[in-house]
Amino acid sequence: MSRLLWQPSEERIRGTNMFHFLQHVNEKHGKAFRTYDDLYRWSIDHIPTFWATLWDYADFCVHRGYDQVVDDVHKMPGARWFEGAQLNFAENxxxxxxxxxxxxxKGEGRPTVHTTYAELYDRVARLAASLRAMGIQPGDRIAGFVPNMTETVVAMLAATSVGAVWSSCSPDFGIKGVLDRFGQIQPRVLFTADGYQYNGKTFDSLERISEILKELPTIEKVVIMPYMHAEPDPGRVRNGILLEDFMAKESGLDVDFQQVPANHPLYILYSSGTTGIPKCIVHGTVGTLIQHYKELKLHTDVTRDDTIFYFTTCGWMMWNWLVSSLMLGARVLLYDGSPFYPHPGAMWQMAQDEKITIFGTSAKYLAAVEKAGVKPRESYDLSPLKAVLSTGSPLAIESFEYVYRDIKSDLCLSSISGGTDIISCFALGNPMGPVYAGELQCRGLGMKVEAWNEDGKPVIGEKGELVCTAAAPSMPIYFWNDPDGQKYRDAYFSVFPGVWHHGDFIEITEHGGVIIYGRSDATLNPGGVRIGTAEIYRQVETLPEILDSLVVGQDWDNDVRVILFVKLRDGCVLDEALIQRIKTAIRTNTTPRHVPSKIIAVPDIPYTISGKKVELAVRKVIHNEEVKNKDALANPEALEYYKNLPELAY
Structure with missing residues (x-):
């Protein structure tokens, strides 16, 4: 039994948005629910009624209501939600x-800059007018190679206000990584800053943009947001123009919000690229809006009086999730830079100075600040702080205990989990409920999540595959460049046909919590950042000395570290010079997070008979686990090379 770490007071429970919604459900439907478990069970037993109730409760800005909530909640993929509705995401x-x-x-080492809701609306109106003037149409793609700054949010809102589709990645991506993503979706406009800062170092973005544009012929305009310099030279890039010169000059404009259908594409996010170039996951307008409303308003308890912060880049779905807090009138705090600059307590200093009430970060960050000896409760005034959120990888029991011991004893620690795939969560926080060490508090309302064993049967108190057995509105509307839907079906429905299979290994506890044991597929997750093995392979195997390679994640120190195995050409040696060339190639063309912790030479790489690398089997071997299905391997003897490697013991 997990240890109870926190229990909200009755007064606190009654003051939450979740409790208010529970009372609303009781009154509207003649129920007498008292607990979250009551509410959750009703939400998954009466899925259309739950989402209809939430829609009315949210009081969205809608120009036409829906005809039906969902056509078939058991149709996966392909369930159609809120058909007939006409609305605009940015308007909400x-x-x-x-x-x-x-x-x-707050940029690294810089003072905080504030923007009011009135100023934000005015800036969005000016930028939206410019996008319309250049002929941007609903469905056009607008991309951002951008830091996590105010201008990025303005650009996203302006793009979606005219019905365009927004897609972004962080500026630490290499040229190949950007082209693997934006090259598929053919954007018409690219937003970028002139550079960014990380750990006290300044990086130029425009040089990289110039190279990217050579392979992106669809870009008609590159809108440059000054960040490192007050007046960067737009002439450095093709079709470059400064943001202020691009925006309409008039103030006091009204935004002409383009009304779109419920399933109109809103965001394009990207898979990790494990089996090739990243898949382009398209998320719809209403699915994203109503799911984010539910998770922020109810599960995170966001109000107008909150200051919400999440340490994220614009290449992670947590950025999309964070900025949706605007619909609740909260103050959204954006940070760009290293979380350890200029000292390990920097984020907690910011939490004190900015009076953060909801602090979001990764499991790796919490482990790192603990190792650095940071004890925020002793050094900073965190009295406004009511919740800490953690995601990206499973939060260790030790980190749960660290939060309550060294950060604050009276707060809701919400370890949450979902992903790019649903731009939201399957399991997350419950401000009405207790926190147990090592457990996510609950499954999300309306999300019919179960743990299935190898026989496809739901289990409680046992490890199993995370599945969702009924449709949810934030499931992707489709994948880009997937006309027959085969990529989409293969991604989530090939293991259990008609049931969403997520690739996480979980346990649902007796009291409704969720324990996550990590990914059950080959996706790497160091520090909570999803990394695709294929992105690493494409860089490594261009080097002449390397014939083949294989990359896996090794569980290490309550996290995952990336291990790269290389098969060398005859006569070549894996010396320090070659190791550095490999790391430089990966860092330059992907991101610093893709760089492996260890590079080890092996005589052979195992493959399946059908010609696929067997990353999962190697991962089992290095963790001293049995590989059962060796019959599928073309060269099963190769697995012997990965046993008991001394390099992996330190």
Whole structure:
């Protein structure tokens, strides 16, 4: 039995948005629910009724209501949600237009810059007018190679206000990584900053943009947001123009919000690229809006009085999730830079100075600050802080205990889990409920999540595969460049036909919590950042000395570290010079997070008979686990080379 770490007071429970919604359900449907478990069970037993109730409760800005909630909740993929509805995503995020602070941006080593809701609306109106003037149409793609700054949020809102589709990645991506993503979706406009700062170092983005543009002929305009320099030279890139010169000059404009159908594409996010170039996952307008409303309003307890922060880049779905807090009128704090600059307590210093009430980060960050000896409760005033959120990888029991011991004893620690695939969560926080060490508090309302054993049977108190047995509105509407839907079906429905298989290994506890044991597929997850093996292979195997390679994640120190195995050409040696060339190639063309912790030479790489590398089998071998299905391997003897490697013991 997991150890109880925190229990909200009755007064606190009654003050939550979740409790208010529970009371609303009781009144509307004649129920007498008292607990979250009551509410959750009803939400998955009456899925259309739950989402209809939430839709009414949210009071979205809608120009035409829906005809039906969902056509068939058991149709996966392909269930159609809220058909007939006409609305605009940005209009719902800009429903507040007053003088309260909407966005606060803090760049590394810089003072915080504030933008009110009224100022945000005005800037979005000016930029949207410019996009319309250049002929941007609903469905056109607009891309961002951008830091996590105010101008990025303005660009996203302007793009979606005219019905365009927004897609972004962080500026630490290499040229190949960017082209693997944006090259598929053919954007018409690219937003970028002139550079960014990380750990005290300044990086130029425009040189990289110039190279990227050589392979992106569809880009008609590159809008440059000044960040490193007050007046960067737009002439450095083809079709470059400064943001202020691009935006309409008039102020006081009204946004002409383009009304779109419920399943109109809103965001394109990207898979990790494990089996090739990343898949382009397209998320719809209403699915994203209503799911984010549910998770922020109810599960995270966001109000107008909150300051919410999440340490994220614009290449992670947590950025999309964070900025949706605008629909609730909260103050959204954006940070760009290293979380350890200029010292390990920097984020907690910011939490004190900015009076953060909801602090989101990764499991790796919490482990790292503990190792660095940071004890925020002793050094900083965190009295406004009511919740800490963690995601990206499973949060270790030790980190749960660290939060309550060294950060704050009275807060809701919500370890949450979902992903790019659903731009939201399957399991997350419950401000009405207790926190147990090592457990996510609950499964999300309306999400029929189960743990299935190898026989496809649901289990409680045992490890199993995370599945979702009923449709949810935030499941992708489709994949880009997947006309027959085969890539989509293969991604989630090939293991259990008609049932969403997520690739996480979980346990659902007796009291409704969720324990996550990590990925059950080959995706790497160091520090909570999803990394695709194929992106590493494409860099490594261009080097003449390397014939083949294989990369896996090794469980290490409550995290995952990337291990790269290389098969060398005859006569070649894996010396320090070659190791550095490999790391440089990976860092330059992908991101620093892709760089392996260990590079080890092996005589052979195991393959299946059908010609696929067997990463999962190697991962089992290095963790001293049995590989059962060797019959599928073309060269099963190769697995012997990976046993008891001394390099993996330290």
């Amino acid at each position: 995020l800009l429903r507040y237009r007053d003088d309260r602070i909407a966005l606060s941006f």
